[in-house]
Amino acid sequence: MTSILVGIFNVLLVLAAAPLLDGILRQVRARIHSRQGPPVLQTYYDLAKLMVKEDQRGANNFIFNAAPVACLGAVLMAALFVPMGGVVPLGFAGDALALVYILALAPICLCLGGMASGSPYSYVGVSREVMMLMVVEPVLAITLIATSIKAHSLLLANCINRYVASPPDISLIICAIAFFLALQPEVAKVPFDLAEAEQEIMEGPLVEYSGRKLALMKWSMYSKQIVLFALLVGGFLPWPKTSFLPLGVLFTLIKVLIVAVLVEVIAQVFPRLKINQAIRYFAIVIAVALTGLILAVMGL
Amino acid sequence: MTSENLLAAIGEHCPGALLSSATPRPGRLFVTVNRSSMPAVAEYLFNTVRARLILSVGTDKSPIDGNYEVSYVFSLDQDQLIVAVKELVDPADPRVPSVTNIIPGANWHEREVRDLLGIVPEGHPDPRRLVVSDDWPEDAFPLRKEFPYNFKPPRVTEVKPPMREAKEGEKQATVLSVGPFYPTLEEPAYFRLYVEGEQIVGSDYRGFFSHRGIEKLTETVLDYNQVPFIAERICGICGFVHSATYCMAVEQAAEIEIPPRAKYIRSLMLELERVHSHLLWLGLAAHYLGFDTVLMQAWRIREPVMWLTEQITGNRKTYGMNLVGGVRRDIDDATAEKILQTVEKIEKETKELIGAAVEDNSLKMRLQKVGVLSYEDARKICVVGPTARASGVAIDARKDHPYLAYPDLDFQIAVHDQGDIWDRTLVRAEETFTSIALIRQIVAKMPPGELMAEVGTIPPWREGIAVAEAPRGECGHYVLTGPDNRPYRWRVRASTYPQLQSVPYMLDKMQIADFPIIVGSIDPCFSCTERVLAVDTKTRNVRTYTKKELLAMSQRKAGQGRRA
Numbered sequence: 001m002t003s004i005l006v007g008i009f010n011v012l013l014v015l016a017a018a019p020l021l022d023g024i025l026r027q028v029r030a031r032i033h034s035r036q037g038p039p040v041l042q043t044y045y046d047l048a049k050l051m052v053k054e055d056q057r058g059a060n061n062f063i064f065n066a067a068p069v070a071c072l073g074a075v076l077m078a079a080l081f082v083p084m085g086g087v088v089p090l091g092f093a094g095d096a097l098a099l100v101y102i103l104a105l106a107p108i109c110l111c112l113g114g115m116a117s118g119s120p121y122s123y124v125g126v127s128r129e130v131m132m133l134m135v136v137e138p139v140l141a142i143t144l145i146a147t148s149i150k151a152h153s154l155l156l157a158n159c160i161n162r163y164v165a166s167p168p169d170i171s172l173i174i175c176a177i178a179f180f181l182a183l184q185p186e187v188a189k190v191p192f193d194l195a196e197a198e199q200e201i202m203e204g205p206l207v208e209y210s211g212r213k214l215a216l217m218k219w220s221m222y223s224k225q226i227v228l229f230a231l232l233v234g235g236f237l238p239w240p241k242t243s244f245l246p247l248g249v250l251f252t253l254i255k256v257l258i259v260a261v262l263v264e265v266i267a268q269v270f271p272r273l274k275i276n277q278a279i280r281y282f283a284i285v286i287a288v289a290l291t292g293l294i295l296a297v298m299g300l
Numbered sequence: 301m302t303s304e305n306l307l308a309a310i311g312e313h314c315p316g317a318l319l320s321s322a323t324p325r326p327g328r329l330f331v332t333v334n335r336s337s338m339p340a341v342a343e344y345l346f347n348t349v350r351a352r353l354i355l356s357v358g359t360d361k362s363p364i365d366g367n368y369e370v371s372y373v374f375s376l377d378q379d380q381l382i383v384a385v386k387e388l389v390d391p392a393d394p395r396v397p398s399v400t401n402i403i404p405g406a407n408w409h410e411r412e413v414r415d416l417l418g419i420v421p422e423g424h425p426d427p428r429r430l431v432v433s434d435d436w437p438e439d440a441f442p443l444r445k446e447f448p449y450n451f452k453p454p455r456v457t458e459v460k461p462p463m464r465e466a467k468e469g470e471k472q473a474t475v476l477s478v479g480p481f482y483p484t485l486e487e488p489a490y491f492r493l494y495v496e497g498e499q500i501v502g503s504d505y506r507g508f509f510s511h512r513g514i515e516k517l518t519e520t521v522l523d524y525n526q527v528p529f530i531a532e533r534i535c536g537i538c539g540f541v542h543s544a545t546y547c548m549a550v551e552q553a554a555e556i557e558i559p560p561r562a563k564y565i566r567s568l569m570l571e572l573e574r575v576h577s578h579l580l581w582l583g584l585a586a587h588y589l590g591f592d593t594v595l596m597q598a599w600r601i602r603e604p605v606m607w608l609t610e611q612i613t614g615n616r617k618t619y620g621m622n623l624v625g626g627v628r629r630d631i632d633d634a635t636a637e638k639i640l641q642t643v644e645k646i647e648k649e650t651k652e653l654i655g656a657a658v659e660d661n662s663l664k665m666r667l668q669k670v671g672v673l674s675y676e677d678a679r680k681i682c683v684v685g686p687t688a689r690a691s692g693v694a695i696d697a698r699k700d701h702p703y704l705a706y707p708d709l710d711f712q713i714a715v716h717d718q719g720d721i722w723d724r725t726l727v728r729a730e731e732t733f734t735s736i737a738l739i740r741q742i743v744a745k746m747p748p749g750e751l752m753a754e755v756g757t758i759p760p761w762r763e764g765i766a767v768a769e770a771p772r773g774e775c776g777h778y779v780l781t782g783p784d785n786r787p788y789r790w791r792v793r794a795s796t797y798p799q800l801q802s803v804p805y806m807l808d809k810m811q812i813a814d815f816p817i818i819v820g821s822i823d824p825c826f827s828c829t830e831r832v833l834a835v836d837t838k839t840r841n842v843r844t845y846t847k848k849e850l851l852a853m854s855q856r857k858a859g860q861g862r863r864a
Binding site: 124190194269274275 | 483591596597665811812813
């Protein structure tokens with residue numbers, strides 16, 4: 001019963017806090033730009049505006065129409081597996097592996113929607129997204145497997161408990177770094193936001209979306225940010241551990257905010273890379289993650 | 301090479317070509333040649349003398365002497381010499397031999413003459429429509445004198461842009477349409493890219509969507525002193541250089557010597573314009589790469605220049621300073637002090653920004669060896685400005701054809717030779733500092749005196765060719781004075797005109813991701829429209845705002861901004 005309540009709480013928290021996080025990041029961006037920036041609630045206003053805007057029906061087929069809903073659904077499902085302050089709402093044996101697949105669902109929905117729109121800009125965006133997916137998802141998978149190996153369990157909750165109980169291992173520190181490096185493309189931030197690349201292909205897969213569907217797509221992207229950041233802090237930075245749930249949630253949110261600001265600052269000091277450059281870079285990140293995995297197998 | 305030597309050499313290499321010649325003033329040579337020997341003369345000038353084509357002009361002189369006239373204007377950059385080679389064309393048989401196969405940079409010039417005057421360049425490799433719109437009638441040539449300036453062509457419902465057929469090697473490729481309205485480029489331009497995966501294998505361009513017929517308007521409606529104001533509206537960023545170059549061309553034709561103080565004030569405004577334009581470009585280029593921090597910082601640094609010009613001229617842009625014979629506003633000591641303080645601050649901040657940018661390895665990854673234009677291609681297409689100087693073509697109108705205050709000033713031009721976007725960035729960065737140094741020199745040396753020369757009646761049938769270095773490169777103006785207190789013919793060649801023709805060379809074998817920055821790297825300036833059309837979606841009524849309404853709207857908006 002508690003786990004169901006925590007699950008609902010997690011989903012609602014992600015949905016409600018995601019636009020706020022984006023609003024705060026817009027303020028951070030504005031400060032780096034020497035701008036005044038929009039109010040922190042601006043992202044809520046933007047979503048509300050898109051919700052009531054006319055849908056231009058860039059394409060009209062089932063996949064195009066269903067993709068935004070499926071995309072948001074996939075992100076919220078992932079939220080059920082991510083610890084937000086200690087408790088993993090939907091824990092079952094093997095959830096660490098399931099999470100890897102569920103996390104990949106959202107970009108796949110985005111790609112399907114983009115392909116269904118028929119725009120050449122979308123095609124370019126989708127092909128970039130898929131290429132990035134193939135080099136970034138392994139990083140997430142490898143790092144999560146490394147934690148499982150350390151905990152001798154495929155249950156995320158066990159992984160975290162084991163992690164909190166013992167001093168940090170070198171293998172997990174390396175994995176945490178690799179996971180952090182993979183965040184930039186996962187949450188579509190410069191220098192790895194090639195699939196959206198506003199100045200090149202005008203948000204790629206999103207180019208034909210408008211109105212409510214665009215709002216859902218955007219909302220799922222903001223939600224994905226918070227889920228991934230929470231996964232990083234929950235999985236690799238679980239301190240300080242507290243059994244009092246509200247305090248745990250608060251700690252998580254603060255840590256999420258710190259990670260988010262770091263990611264945003266990185267996004268503001270680099271130009272966007274090209275797809276071949278990005279893939280070459282992630283080949284190195286995969287190698288780093290594999291090093292972490294090998295060390296974990298060796299028991300370090 | 302002096303003009304006498306050149307004349308003799310042309311006579312020697314192309315026997316029988318010369319019909320007549322004139323040297324109205326040092327640095328200018330006007331030659332009339334036989335129509336059939338034009339390619340030979342062009343070949344000699346371009347390949348042997350290694351002159352550069354600035355522009356070509358088609359003039360309908362049939363009301364005067366019964367002929368059309370086509371001139372190709374060349375620059376001998378090492379010799380401070382500009383040569384106009386003319387050929388006379390019988391209106392009954394409007395054909396000229398094309399020189400595009402010899403000088404690829406003549407491509408657009410010849411198509412423009414064909415579109416506007418109906419003079420067919422025979423043997424042109426790519427004789428598609430260029431300037432007039434797709435629904436313009438085949439047999440209407442706007443720059444012929446009998447053509448009314450207010451002609452409205454009949455409405456056409458179906459139009460197709462004149463894009464070329466896919467070449468061999470492009471047939472299997474995906475077509476990616478960029479434009480006519482592409483959010484990144486702000487202005488209307490249509491690129492058709494042939495892509496395989498991420499790689500661009502071919503490209504085609506259609507522009508001139510906002511061709512406004514300014515030249516025709518000048519020849520029929522405006523007078524000499526109204527033209528500077530419309531000339532300034534040719535471009536929203538480097539407008540001052542157009543009005544200044546126009547005035548210089550008229551002054552040259554009418555042999556008006558403007559007061560030294562006016563020369564210095566014009567030079568000062570030109571350099572201020574270059575500083576803000578280069579900073580604007582730096583920001584835009586970074587934006588094309590998704591690097592918005594540099595965009596915002598560059599524009600923050602640039603903003604004081606806009607305030608400064610507002611203080612000097614009353615406007616942030618479109619200064620309205622130039623008249624034939626001088627300038628309208630003076631610069632007092634307090635303003636001069638303010639100018640020095642402002643450029644001091646800008647220099648310091650730009651140094652910090654550019655210092656950080658040139659150290660950035662990821663920027664180098666995106667800019668080095670991208671959009672390369674070789675020295676030979678740059679010369680072939682006759683590109684100008686930073687685009688040419690980054691490819692090792694050391695030309696700068698301020699040095700090659702010194703005008704206004706530049707003969708008195710001490711400066712070096714920035715030249716790099718890799719021809720990639722990185723070098724274009726370096727050239728612009730160095731030029732920003734050169735301009736700041738020039739502004740200091742101009743303020744220090746500013747002579748006292750009058751602002752306007754005595755301008756009497758401007759005699760008709762005199763020609764003036766003026767070039768000036770705009771931020772984007774040399775821009776050239778040709779003026780033939782007329783009898784009704786207005787130019788009989790005024791031809792403007794803006795600096796983006798040759799640069800855009802070099803874009804297909806730069807795009808070849810690059811990636812889609814490189815497209816915005818490659819097009820951006822020439823600092824393109826398509827053109828801006830002066831009136832707004834609004835369509836009511838409910839009633840489908842087209843409503844044209846009058847000048848009065850627009851003014852009221854903008855004043856209302858400005859008032860809101862001030863209160864906020």
